[in-house]
Amino acid sequence: MVRLSALINPLTALGRGTIFIVIEMGRIAIFFLRSFALIFYRPFQLNKIMQQIYFIGAKSVFVISLTGAFTGMVLGLQGYYTLVKFGSTGFLGAAVALTLIRELGPVLTAIMVTGRAGSAMAAEVGIMRISEEIDALETMDINPIRFLVSPKLAAALISVPLLTALFDVVGILGGYLTGSVLLGISPGAYFTRIETSVILDDVTGGFIKSVVFAAVIVTICCFQGYFTHTRTEGFGAKGVSISTTSAVVISCVLILITDYVLTSFLL
Template sequence: MNYLLAPIAALGRVIITFITETGSILILLFLALRNSLRRPYRFKLILEQMEFIGVNSMGIITLTGFFTGAVFALQTGKVFRLFNAEGYTGMVVGISLVRELAPVLTSLMVAARAGSAIAAKLGTMRVTHQIDALMVMAVDPVNYLIVPRFIATTLVMPVLTAYFDFIGILGSYVVGVVLLGINEGIFVYRIEWMVDVGDISHGLIKSSVFGALIAIISCHKGFYSGGGAEGVGRSTTEAVVLSSISIFVADYVITALVI
């Protein structure tokens, strides 16, 4: 009988864990939003986090953006050439980048680089009682640790995405115009013709939502970490995995709502 019930019990445990975890993340999100409006406002910490999450991610975003645009232009340019339609390469790359690729890939890069660092730092602070030290010094740890990271990530993501857009299109230009020999005027004109402000803002707004998701999930995983070094390692991995999954789910939901 037990072996019949075991899968049901396991399923039940998964569902309970999912609901508990989601509830816990939403409570932390509520606390972060409430504390964002409360004094003290920590502008210096927000700027420091913007530097860490934004400025220090520029290198990896440059590489990812350039090669994404380049390889996408290479693939589409070769196929379009079969139909004598290579002039449309820039247009396809441009629209795909600004609406989907840039926000999603930028978010995945930030989740991997900054999300993991956030979870590891807060997790280490938790297991070494530094978060307890904040509390006994009458400093709200949500206000001090989570709000600056939440605001910074949400604000820098659109900037990084816009930068990814630019670098990605630059990469596609290099491959399309320089390597494949597509007419420069047609390449640029088609992008201008196809990609409008609505497309760009769609991508930027999405990236801001992804930033908020990365921040709150990574902060949650670190903040409630436990179990010493192993626990911090687990939290860091879970932060990246859960952030990445939530980016894809949120991308589908937002796109489905807008289209």
């Protein structure tokens, strides 16, 4: 009997864990679909969307430019010293641009937005939950998801692709700075290679990724905050802190997983 239970217990735990994950994924999917559908519910919440674009987008410009510039500069350096071994430093522009546009631009932008805006969303919604503000919205017949989540989702779907584009452009200029200005590659070769190697599919792929990442960030972060009160591992302020941490960690992990899945489909 003891042996049998020793065999069954891990299986039970595995089954329970799997069921929990599947249920959670279903809840997140429903949460996303409701939030997305409610963006188009009239009257449109243009004011709130604009405020969120300012918060998620405009206020992230500096940090995105900074990370974009240094990522491009590092790529320029690494790429140059790798390519110089093969005598093909002329391809630096293509290497930097393709890496940024296809992969690093969308992924790093999404991770930066998660850190800057996603954590704030989780904390804000979480605090509203524990201070009964979300209940208050419901009693006023104001749909909390429409009021709180939909504007953030709409704003992220607009802002994150734009921030990604900014990241790419600044990154390419960073690569130019190290490759051409510091290490002496011809600027003409650098930019011509970019022009000849980057095709529209690369840009579209990066754009699709950034849109999906935006949806992932807002859905996960707001979901974690929205259901702070159902957490069993911590209540009140502790619950909010756990929600915020989980929101950032899960978002980042999901961004990387989704990136792999999308890349395998897009290539």
